[in-house]
Amino acid sequence: MSGSLQRRRGELVKVYPSETRTDRRGNDTVAPSKNSFEARAALIPDRSARAEVPGQMHIDVVKMITTADLSGVNIWSRVEWNGRWWDCVSPPGLHIGNRHTRHWSIMLRARVDDGGIIQ
Secondary structure: OOOOHHHHOOEEEEEEOEEEEEOOOOOEEEEEOOOOEEEEEEEEEEEEEOOOOOOOOOEEEEEEEEOOOOOOOOOOOEEEEOOEEEEEOOOOEEEOOOOOOOEEEEEEEEOOOOOOOOO
16 A cells, blocks of 8 residues: 555545636636546645634635645646635645655645635
8 A cells, every 4th residue: 555544545635737728818827727636635734814803814724745646736726625715825845755655745725715616
């Protein structure tokens, strides 16, 4: 068996890698792809800030660890997990090791408006 127990029995996430599109004016823009792939990942809470008074933002950040190939994922990509949409806040990092310990990690931040609709 390869990979840690945490990653093998982790939760299913839907990853939307980024792609370059041409808008109506002919400009190239980068946006999340409509095509996604599922991966099994461990999601570890990193930090959060609860809104104490009206007008403050509620922030949730988690670290996602997976053995799935995240080479097409960057800060324009999105992840759907636990009924919420998450933005990638840093490029994914490949942690090289033997086949049992090699993995990718990436930091995710929950979308404030929870509007992850990809057009």
